[in-house]
Amino acid sequence: MGNARDLGTSPDEVQFRFRDDEPVDHAAVTVDSCCDQTNATAVRIEPGDDARVLLPFLDRLALVEVNFPVFGDGRGYSAARILREAGYTGELRAVGDVLIDQLSHMRRCGFDSFAPDKRLDEEDAMRAFATWENVYQRAADARRTIADKRHEA
Amino acid sequence: MYRYDQYDQAMVDARVEEFRDQARRRLEGKLTEDQFKPLRLMNGLYLQLHAYMLRVAIPYGTLDARQLEMLADIADKYDRGYGHFTTRQNIQYNWIKLDDCADALADLATVEMHAIQTSGNCIRNISSDHFAGAAADEVVDPRPYAELMRQWSSFHPEFTYLPRKFKIAVIASEKDRAAMRLHDIGVRIVQRDGAIGAEFYAGGGMGRTPMIAPLIRDFVPIDQFITYAEACLRVYNRYGRRDNKYKARIKILVHELGAAEYIRQVEEEFAHMLSVGVEPPREELERIKAFFAPPPFVSSEVETQSLSTMLEANGGQGSAFGQWVRRNTHAHKAPGYVSAVISLKPAGGIPGDATSEQMRVVARLAREYSFDELRVMHTQNLLLPHVAIADLPAVWQALDAAGLGAANMDTIEDIIACPGLDYCSLANARSIPLAQRISERFAETGRTEVVGELKLKISGCINACGHHHAGHIGILGVDKKGTENYQLSLGGSEAEDVSLAKITGPGFDEDGVIAAVEKVTDVYLASRAEGERFLDTYRRIGMEPFKEALYG
Ligand code: HEM
Ligand code: SF4
Numbered sequence: 001m002g003n004a005r006d007l008g009t010s011p012d013e014v015q016f017r018f019r020d021d022e023p024v025d026h027a028a029v030t031v032d033s034c035c036d037q038t039n040a041t042a043v044r045i046e047p048g049d050d051a052r053v054l055l056p057f058l059d060r061l062a063l064v065e066v067n068f069p070v071f072g073d074g075r076g077y078s079a080a081r082i083l084r085e086a087g088y089t090g091e092l093r094a095v096g097d098v099l100i101d102q103l104s105h106m107r108r109c110g111f112d113s114f115a116p117d118k119r120l121d122e123e124d125a126m127r128a129f130a131t132w133e134n135v136y137q138r139a140a141d142a143r144r145t146i147a148d149k150r151h152e153a
Numbered sequence: 154m155y156r157y158d159q160y161d162q163a164m165v166d167a168r169v170e171e172f173r174d175q176a177r178r179r180l181e182g183k184l185t186e187d188q189f190k191p192l193r194l195m196n197g198l199y200l201q202l203h204a205y206m207l208r209v210a211i212p213y214g215t216l217d218a219r220q221l222e223m224l225a226d227i228a229d230k231y232d233r234g235y236g237h238f239t240t241r242q243n244i245q246y247n248w249i250k251l252d253d254c255a256d257a258l259a260d261l262a263t264v265e266m267h268a269i270q271t272s273g274n275c276i277r278n279i280s281s282d283h284f285a286g287a288a289a290d291e292v293v294d295p296r297p298y299a300e301l302m303r304q305w306s307s308f309h310p311e312f313t314y315l316p317r318k319f320k321i322a323v324i325a326s327e328k329d330r331a332a333m334r335l336h337d338i339g340v341r342i343v344q345r346d347g348a349i350g351a352e353f354y355a356g357g358g359m360g361r362t363p364m365i366a367p368l369i370r371d372f373v374p375i376d377q378f379i380t381y382a383e384a385c386l387r388v389y390n391r392y393g394r395r396d397n398k399y400k401a402r403i404k405i406l407v408h409e410l411g412a413a414e415y416i417r418q419v420e421e422e423f424a425h426m427l428s429v430g431v432e433p434p435r436e437e438l439e440r441i442k443a444f445f446a447p448p449p450f451v452s453s454e455v456e457t458q459s460l461s462t463m464l465e466a467n468g469g470q471g472s473a474f475g476q477w478v479r480r481n482t483h484a485h486k487a488p489g490y491v492s493a494v495i496s497l498k499p500a501g502g503i504p505g506d507a508t509s510e511q512m513r514v515v516a517r518l519a520r521e522y523s524f525d526e527l528r529v530m531h532t533q534n535l536l537l538p539h540v541a542i543a544d545l546p547a548v549w550q551a552l553d554a555a556g557l558g559a560a561n562m563d564t565i566e567d568i569i570a571c572p573g574l575d576y577c578s579l580a581n582a583r584s585i586p587l588a589q590r591i592s593e594r595f596a597e598t599g600r601t602e603v604v605g606e607l608k609l610k611i612s613g614c615i616n617a618c619g620h621h622h623a624g625h626i627g628i629l630g631v632d633k634k635g636t637e638n639y640q641l642s643l644g645g646s647e648a649e650d651v652s653l654a655k656i657t658g659p660g661f662d663e664d665g666v667i668a669a670v671e672k673v674t675d676v677y678l679a680s681r682a683e684g685e686r687f688l689d690t691y692r693r694i695g696m697e698p699f700k701e702a703l704y705g
Contacts, residue, residue, distance in 0.1 A: 047395075072191060072274070074314025078391050081311055085429050101175065101192055108310035121183065124174075131171055134160050136304045138431045139311065146160040147304070147437040 008044050008065055009095050009115040016103075016125065017113040019091055024063040034061075044095075051079035058088045066111070068096040077109045084110035084140035103128045110140030154217055154526060155300050155444045157265045164307065165262045168269055172196050173255040195275060195313070197268030198254055202578045207231075207249040208271040209261060213281035213299040213323070214242030214529040216266075218516035221527055223264040225512035231257045236512070238497060238505045240332075240569055240620060241320065242280050242529040243271055247576055269307060274315045276306035276386070282324045282331050283530040286445060287492045287538040289484040292344050295325035297441045298351070298378065301433065302340075305379050312386050316393035317401035319386070320358075331531055332647035334366045335359055335623060337403045338385060342375075349375045355385055355415065356407030359617035363653050364404040367412040369419065377423075380432045384423035388415065448524035448539060450487040457489020458543045467546050474549050476602075477560035482545070489542055493523075495535040495552060496559035496567065500596030501589050504570045505533030514555040522548050533569055534562070565600070565607040565674070566592040569620050573613030573630060574637070580613035582630025582637035587611055591667055604674050607687045608646075623647035625688045626673065627654040628666060639666040643673065643699060644691045655696060658704050672702045 008028030017023070028042040031049040034057060042063040045051055054061070064083060066076040080092055091113055094106050098116040103125060106114070134146050144152075157165070172192075179189045197208040209224070216224075224244055228236045231253045232246040239245055249257065261267055271278055279299045286294040302321060306312070312319070322331040325342035333339035339354035350372040357366030373381040392410075394400045407415045451457060460478065469475055482491040495515060497505050507515075515535055519527045522544045528536040540548055552558045561567050568591065571577070573584030588611055595601045610624030614631075621627030627642040638660040645654030661669050674687070676699050681690045691699070 050391075071188070072314055073395055074274075074312070075391055075395075077311040077314065078387055085425070099188060100178070101171075102314075105308075105310040105313055124178065124183070127174065131167060132308065133163060133167065135310075136164070136307055137309055138429075138433075145433065146164075147433040149160070150158070150440065151434045151436040 008042060008063075009093065013095075013115040014093065014113050015116060015119055016129075017091075018107075019112050021091075023091065023113075028063065028065050045076070045079050047073050047075040049079070051082045052086075054083065055086050058083070058086060058090075061088070062090045063093060064088065064090065065093045065095050065115075068094060068098055068102075071097040071099050071102055077105065080106070080109040080111055081140045100124050100128045104131050108135065108139040108141050108143070154215060155212075155296075155441065161304075162262075162265070165265070165267045165269070168196070168267060168308075169255065169258045169262050172258060176251070176255055191273055191314075193254075194273035195270055196254075196258065197271035198249070198251075199272055200578075201247065201572075201576050203576070204247065205249045205251055205254070206576070207246045207254060207257060207268060208239070209244050209246075209266060209268045210271045210278040211242050211244060211266075211529050212303050213279055213285065213296050214283050214531075215285075215296060216527050216529070217525045218520040218527070220264045220266055221512050221516040221519070223260065223266065225509035225516070227257055227260060228509040228512070230260075235506055235508045237503075237572070238507065238529050238533050238535070240531050240533060240618070241278060242283070242531060243278055244529070247572075272318070273313075274317050274319075275313050276309060276315075276319045276321065279303050279306065280320070280322045280331055280336075280531065282326065282329075283528045283536050284330060284483060284492055284538065285325070285528075286447070287483075287485050287490075288326060288328075289486045290328055291326040291486070293325050293342055293349060294445050295323045295342050297438060297445050298325075298340070298342055298375075299323040300441045300444075301379065301438055302382065305382070305433070309386075312390055315386075315390055316395045317398070317403075319389075319403065321382075327649060329647070329649040329651070332620070332623060332651075333357075334651045335363075335620075335647055336366065338382070339366050343372065345372055351375065351378055351381075353381065353385070355419075356404040356412070358402050358404040359620060359622050360402065361399060361615045361617070362404065363617065363622040364408060365651050365653065366404075367407070369412065369416050375438070376435055377427065377432060380426045381419075381423055383431050384419050384426050387422050387426075388418045392418075447487070448526070450490060450539070451541065452488060457541070459489075460491070460542055463542050463545060473553075473558075473560070474546060477549055477558060478545060480560040480564070481562045482540075485539065487539070490539055491542060491545070493537045493540045493545065493548060494530070494562045495537065495557050496561055497534050497557075498561055498567050498592060499556055499559050500561075500566055501593040503585050504568050504588050507535070511555050511557055514551060514557065518548055518551055532562075532567060534567070561592075561601060563606045563608065564602075565595050565604055565609050565626075565670075568592060568609045568611060569624070570611040571613050571616075571619035573611075573619075577613060579616060580630060581632040582613050582639060584611045584613040584619055584628075584630060587628065587639070587663060587666070590663075591670060594667060594671075600671075600674065603678065605686060607674070609670070610645075620647060621645075622653050623651070624654055625686070625691070626670060628670075631660055633660065636662070638662060641666060641669050641673075641703070643696065644688065646688060650688075657696070657700055669703055673699050676702045
């Protein structure tokens with residue numbers, strides 16, 4: 001996996017962030033290194049990685065980057081939800097081939113920052129984040145679903 | 154029938170606006186064709202040989218007259234005055250312009266319809282038994298469960314970029330009229346000790362490696378139904394192959410892992426998902442069920458009529474009407490009613506096509522005689538689910554006058570055929586003209602009636618959109634040194650006695666394959682025992698006698 005210092009996106013590359021804390025500003029390590037290195041606080045997940053191997057280390061992680069080398073590979077959506085379901089509260093950043101039309105789904109799966117390879121049109125992106133006023137499924141964002149609203153007492 | 158509330162409507166409207174915006178960004182060059190492609194696919198827009206094709210979803214095949222009339226209007230306004238009903242209970246338009254697409258989608262939204270997730274690597278339209286809600290043999294109406302899945306699978310944030318497309322069918326009787334075990338996930342709603350639950354099958358499919366889905370759980374309690382489906386999908390999304398498009402369907406994952414290992418992983422994920430709490434509130438299923446309450450059938454004996462009395466008064470069994478009643482009606486759970494199949498397979502016609510005028514006739518009949526309800530069948534026919542026996546003569550007369558009176562359900566004329574080389578860029582051979590010639594031939598010689606139930610299915614290439622693996626007789630178009638060639642196979646079934654057809658031997662040219670179909674029916678007629686269908690005889694005597702007749 002080469003030099004760990006080369007890995008990861010810097011705060012400058014983050015185009016959208018839905019958190020108030022200070023972003024981590026050092027490089028991320030691979031999932032393998034993260035398991036070996038007891039002090040790593042930022043890690044980068046590739047599509048073939050099993051997000052569950054990170055579960056023992058969630059307490060010390062402040063940033064998890066999930067890489068989308070091509071937008072059509074949807075494994076990162078499952079990785080994100082798995083981390084949130086396990087109680088991870090740090091930054092979850094979608095990086096790589098992140099496009100306008102994936103933003104709202106990524107947000108629902110628990111991503112709270114976005115560092116696309118190619119900067120996105122701000123206006124189009126804001127419209128995309130706001131596309132779905134309501135949602136059918138329960139997911140990582142804890143939004144009340146349409147069914148919940150239908151049956152609220 | 155299910156009705157949208159303000160939430161469902163807002164979701165569909167939002168989708169139309171989203172698509173309009175995507176089309177705009179495509180035109181402004183902000184989206185490349187590669188980036189636009191999966192977005193238009195998720196809105197049902199395919200690029201075919203000559204034009205765009207729009208596939209409109211008909212959830213679990215149920216629609217009302219107003220909706221069918223809109224489908225007719227769309228055929229007139231944006232297409233060439235006809236539509237094509239598909240094996241997954243959808244309708245396709247073959248000549249749509251990209252510029253018109255958002256308007257067509259907006260028109261559909263006014264009648265609670267859409268093209269969402271009818272293609273692309275996502276969970277597709279949920280299909281079901283076309284006799285749902287009417288069949289005498291169902292445990293419950295499966296459609297509320299399918300509707301629950303429709304909502305869950307629409308715009309699912311985690312499962313929109315799956316390794317490959319994902320098709321689900323939900324049924325609720327022993328008889329399988331939806332090819333359930335040839336789906337990525339097949340569900341059968343069952344009753345055990347008075348409780349409703351679901352049997353799950355996973356990893357079925359056709360295409361180049363056809364597989365019959367194994368049972369992966371014999372009872373999922375109904376209040377964990379969505380949670381279990383979510384677990385099945387998550388395992389597939391994480392571990393389904395993405396290195397090779399032809400090995401990306403869930404059937405390959407289940408096959409490579411082995412059913413036992415797939416089941417183990419699903420159970421583990423399921424246990425976890427139960428703790429996360431993704432199941433919709435219990436009341437939601439009850440709310441949905443209320444929409445599917447049976448219509449107000451007339452049930453007193455004086456007013457209901459038996460089939461035999463009605464037939465006697467109308468020319469008897471042997472009349473054209475009598476034959477249609479015998480062939481095209483199906484037992485109903487309410488006394489005095491039947492379900493009536495409207496064949497879209499006139500001898501020599503294009504299987505599954507209907508003109509806008511025909512759609513309007515059918516819509517009117519549904520309103521007058523079937524409690525405003527209609528179905529699209531996976532056999533590419535239409536259905537009036539609830540017709541009073543006393544109304545059958547009037548229904549038949551109207552159908553016959555519109556060219557919709559063919560009495561050929563489940564016969565060799567009731568052919569399933571894919572679009573083939575007439576429309577499809579992947580095709581090796583034409584399917585439609587072959588279907589036309591075969592049905593014409595059998596109708597002319599009077600063989601159709603003699604042979605009885607015989608399901609013939611034709612695909613123009615190995616992708617198997619025409620279900621040839623599941624045909625009692627299957628025909629597959631192959632490319633032989635640049636000329637169209639057809640492979641014949643025998644013994645498939647998509648029903649509860651599911652099996653995959655076996656190839657007879659070397660292929661035939663177009664005339665040759667028609668002659669071959671006649672020869673195999675000769676063998677059947679010469680060998681059949683009392684009450685045997687073609688498929689039964691084949692299963693009893695095996696392939697050899699057929700091979701002998703074809704190549705001997
Ligand atoms: C003309 C445009 C069409 C194209 C380009 C097309 C393409 C394909 C492809 C590539 C597959 C194989 C997928 C795989 O194995 O992963 C497939 C499967 C299938 N298609 Fe089509 N198709 C078309 C039209 C249709 C129509 C009109 C129908 C319905 C009548 C249909 C129904 C199906 C079904 C039932 C399958 C089998 C699903 C399975 O593999 O289990 N397709 N199609
Ligand atoms: S089976 Fe082949 S030829 Fe027929 S529609 Fe499917 S992809 Fe096209």
